[in-house]
Amino acid sequence: MLPNSINVFQMVLNAGLMVQFVLLLLLIFSIATWAIIFIKWRYLRKAFRESAAFTEFFWKSRNLSDAFARSKQLRNSPVARIFRIGYMELKRLSQSGASIAAKRGGGEAGTLGAKFAGIDNVQRALRRAINVEITRMTQMVPFLATTGNTTPFIGLFGTVWGIMNSFHGIGLRGSASLAVVAPGISEALVATAAGLAVAIPAVIAFNHFTFKIRIVESELNSFSADFLNIIERELIRVEGEGHEQR
Numbered sequence: 001m002l003p004n005s006i007n008v009f010q011m012v013l014n015a016g017l018m019v020q021f022v023l024l025l026l027l028i029f030s031i032a033t034w035a036i037i038f039i040k041w042r043y044l045r046k047a048f049r050e051s052a053a054f055t056e057f058f059w060k061s062r063n064l065s066d067a068f069a070r071s072k073q074l075r076n077s078p079v080a081r082i083f084r085i086g087y088m089e090l091k092r093l094s095q096s097g098a099s100i101a102a103k104r105g106g107g108e109a110g111t112l113g114a115k116f117a118g119i120d121n122v123q124r125a126l127r128r129a130i131n132v133e134i135t136r137m138t139q140m141v142p143f144l145a146t147t148g149n150t151t152p153f154i155g156l157f158g159t160v161w162g163i164m165n166s167f168h169g170i171g172l173r174g175s176a177s178l179a180v181v182a183p184g185i186s187e188a189l190v191a192t193a194a195g196l197a198v199a200i201p202a203v204i205a206f207n208h209f210t211f212k213i214r215i216v217e218s219e220l221n222s223f224s225a226d227f228l229n230i231i232e233r234e235l236i237r238v239e240g241e242g243h244e245q246r
Contacts, residue, residue: 018165022158022191026151030198033147036140037205043076044137044212050077051219058083064090078137078216079223082129086227089125119231126224133220137213141206148203155195162188 054070054077061067068087071080166185 019158019162019188019191022154022161023194025154026191026194026198029147029151029154029202033144033198033202033205036143037201040141040205040209044209044216046076047078047137047216048212050074051079051216053077054080054083055219055223078133078220082126082133082220082224083227085129086122086126086224089122090231093121119228119235122231123224123228126227130217130220130224134213134217137216141209141213144202144206144209148199148206151198151202152192152195155192155198158191158195159188162191 051074054067054074057070058067061070064087068084071077071084071087074080163185166188
C-alpha cells in the first residue's frame with residue numbers, strides 16, 4: 001500500500017467509541033438493506049415471470065377449471081393467487097345458489113339470480129386478495145426508505161461527535177497544527193461516508209421496488225376486472241340460452 005493511501009480500516013480502529021458505535025449501527029443497516037434487496041428482487045422476479053406465464057395460459061385456456069389447475073402450479077404468481085381465490089368463491093356461490101334455488105323451486109332462473117347476486121361477493125373477494133398481495137409485496141420495502149432517510153444523519157452524527165472530540169483534544173494539548181487536527185477529522189468523516197454508502201443503494205432499491213410493485217398492482221386490478229367481465233358475460237349467455245329453450 002502506498003504511504004499516502006487511505007487506510008479506512010485503520011481509521012475505524014483509531015476512531016472513538018461513539019464513532020465506532022455509529023459505524024457498527026450503519027453496518028447493521030447495510031446488512032439488513034442488502035438482505036432485503038436480495039429477497040425482494042428474487043420475489044418480484046418470480047412474480048413477474050410466473051404471472052406472465054399464467055396470464056398467457058389463462059387467455060388461451062378453454063375453461064376456468066384448466067386455468068385453476070395451472071394456477072396451483074404457479075405459487076409465486078400474485079395473479080394466479082387472486083384467480084384461485086376468485087374461482088373458489090365463484091364455485092362456492094354457484095353451489096350455494098343452486099341449492100337455494102332447488103329448495104325454493106326457482107329452477108334455473110333462481111340459480112342465475114343467485115349467481116348474479118354473488119358477483120358482488122366475488123368482486124369483494126378479489127379486492128381483498130389484491131390487498132393481501134400488495135401487503136405481501138410491500139413487506140420490508142419501507143425499511144429501505146427508512147434506511148435511505150436516516151443513515152446519512154446517523155453518519156453525520158458520528159462525524160460531528162468525532163470532530164467535537166478532535167477539537168476537545170486540541171484544546172487540551174494547546175496545539176492546532178494541521179498534523180494534529182487532520183487525523184481526527186478524517187476519522188470522523190468516515191462515518192458520513194459510511195452513512196451515504198448505506199443510504200444510496202437503499203434509496204435506489206426502494207424506488208425500483210416501488211415502481212415494480214405499482215406495475216404488479218395495475219396488472220392485478222386489470223386481471224380482476226377482466227375476470228369479472230368474463231363471469232358476467234358467461235352468466236348473461238347462459239341466461240339467454242335458458243330463455244330460448246323456454
